[in-house]
Structure formats: C-alpha cells, structure tokens
Amino acid sequence: MTYTTQKNRVLIGKAGLDGHDRGAKVIARALRDHGFEVIYTGIRRTPEEIAAAAIQEDVAAIGLSSLSGAHLRLFPAVVEALRRAGAGDIRVLGGGVIPAEDIPLLQEAGIIEIFTPGTPLERIIAAFTEACASHRSGRSL
C-alpha cells in the first residue's frame, strides 16, 4: 500500500475592480469545511496575478468570482494567462451575477463550470471535488 496524503488544493480569486468578496469568502469557507486547502488571494486581482499565484501554489482548480459584470472579459483572461504560462491544465470555474446568455460563451472560453446566485453550495463543492479529481488523474507527476 502506498501512503499518500493528497489534498484538494484550490485558489479562490476575485478579479475585477469591485470590492465585494462576501460570496467568494462563503465559497472559500464551505470548501475548507469540506477538507479543501483554499488559497485566498483577496480582491482586485489581475488575471496574470491569479494565474501566477495558482502556479506557485500548485492548485488543481481556480474559482473566480465576479459581480461587476466584467466576467466575459476577466474569466477568459485567466484561462488565457494560465495557457500562456504553460498551466492550461489548471481548471477554471466561475461564479457571480452572470446572465444565462453569457454561460455558453464562458464555457466555450474554457470555464468548465458556472455558478449563479441560486446554485446550491453542495453542487459547487461537488464541482470543485470533481475538478480536482479529474486534474489529478490527468497528471503524470
């Protein structure tokens, strides 16, 4: 039997200029309560800063929150920054006040899950758990 103690590590970030991070903090706490190690990077981060932090922390997934309506620009920008840094395997999930018609656009841009204000916490946690598991199984080292 091999003895490993793998943990789900994720980063919760808040891109964009608005300063509200209550939603992000609720998600961060819920994930912690489900055994996740959550790197919290605070508000007003650029996509490049989020990508660099995610790489240094070796997270499997990033959860982005946006309330400012800039998600169409900012979420894909994080995916792009990860790809440029050779970390396109890190999963990106997003949540916030996101109109239904934007969801397919975001999915097309590589955001694997979108959560809106009505999404139950259990579903969010399940999505992060799944993102970490699939990231791990796709990794050779």
Place this chain on the structure above:
Amino acid sequence: MIIDPIETLVQQVQAKNPRAIARAITLVEDHDSRAGQLLSALDPQSIEEMTVIGITGPPGAGKSTLTGRLIARFRSEGRRVGIIAIDPSSPISGGAILGDRVRMMEHALDGDVIVRSMATRGRLGGLCAAAGAAMRIMAAGGCSVILIETVGVGQSEMDIISLADITLLVLAPGLGDEIQAMKAGLLEVADLLVVNKSDSPGAETLTLEMETAAHDRSQVWQTDALTGKGVAELTSRLIALDREHRSDGTRSKRRGQAHEREVIDWAIELLRPQLSSAAKAMDCRQSADPRQLAQELLSALELKANPDI
C-alpha cells in the same frame, strides 16, 4: 532512452521553473513515493548557502504585511526570495483557508519571488519535515533567502522556528499576546523582537516591556509594516546578524541541531502509517495502559518504516 520524470523535475527546479518548484513541494507534502528520490537529488550547495529567516508571532501582529516589506528589501539587493507561509488546518475538516498571500500580492508578478502557502495538516513534528523540504526545494530553485511565516502559539510552530537560521518574533500593541509569547518561550528563541504597528497607541509601552524582557536592548526593533517605516533598518540588522552568525559558528551549530530534528521528524513521519495500521490490527484493549500497548506495538513492528515511502 527512458527519461526519468523525477530527474526531469529536478532539472526544471534547478532551472528555476516555478511550476516545477511548486510541483516538487506538493510531491513531498503529499508523501508521494518518489519524494525521497527527489529530495536527495537536490543540489546541496544552494541549501548550504541559503539564509532561512523565521517570522513568528500572534495572529494579526502584521507578520504577512512585514514579510511583504522584507521581500521588497531583499529584492532590492538582487536576491531571489522564497516564502513559506504556514497556517493551521481545521482539526475538524482537515481543510484550511490560506490567506497570507493577500498581503504579498504586490510581488505576485515578480518571477523572483516564490510564495507557497502550507497548511499544518494536523501533523505534529511532521510539519518540520514538510517545511524543511519546501525550503530545500526553493533553495535548489535559486532562492537565496527563505522567509518562513508561522503563527507563534504552539509547539509545532516552535519546531518550525528551529529550522530558521534567524528568528523574528513580531508583536503588536493591543493584542495582549505578549505574555503568552513569553510563556511559550518565544522570547528566548527569537533573535530579534519586532514591535510592529509602531504608529499605534501602546507601541512605546510594548517596546519598553520588550526591552526589559530581552537580554539585550539592541534586540528590539520597531516597524510600521503598513508604511514600511523601520523596515530598512530591520533588514540591515538581519543581514548583519546573518553575517555574524556565519562567522562566529552560531549558524553551523543551529544548522546541526535543525538537521538532527528534521531527521527525527522524517523518521516519525515515515513510521506513522505503519503505526496506525499496526494499532488498528492490534487488539488495543481499552483496559490496558496506552504506554504498555505502544511498547508492544513497537516491538511487534521491530521499528521498520513503511517500505513504500
């Protein structure tokens, strides 16, 4: 030709690749079976030369903010800096929120600043092993200064501090934790006592108290980590102290003790899975004395570590 993945990873670490450095730390933290191979392939020279600075103190004293300031000072000297920021895991869920990075984000895009957040994961001594490995990996990845931030309250944090070449104890007025720090013996192990938030009421009183408690008044420094006031002076003192400790033998003496402690921590860490499965297999009669059972367990195991690690 077969390319060995660990050999490749070590080469990438030594080429300062941030992903490789991060990945290597995770392999060790997660007890990957290849961690031993990885760690023994690291360049011992860079590890020998690095300076490890421990930053401890009560929550809210300003450790992370001060760390952000120290990073800037060391960067202006052209040094590549690694930071290990340790926070407790929740004992109930095993999860953690690691937020020290928030106060260091101004360095997020500097390729010569590597920040790694680490949760205690309920390890006792094992934290020392994991943090020690992380600092070795960072040193091999080109960092000549390693800053380890840890909440100074418990014994495991004291163990971490023993890894440092130089230790700062950061206090701030109004937290009421000075007494606790004294009780925990932190005053004795710290090289420098930093009264942060020097702009806040009570800073002078706290400074006087610290000067009384210190064995030498020159140990006590004031900083305002928000504005950076006093940080240049503190950094100069740190650099001078490092030089002194390198020439008067203090550093090599501490390194020797730290090394021994890391070896013991690793031994316990590597034994742990054997111990818990043996304990489960053994009839741990609740009426029997735990110490007696532990002795039975050890002799049954003949103290052999898990061959899979």
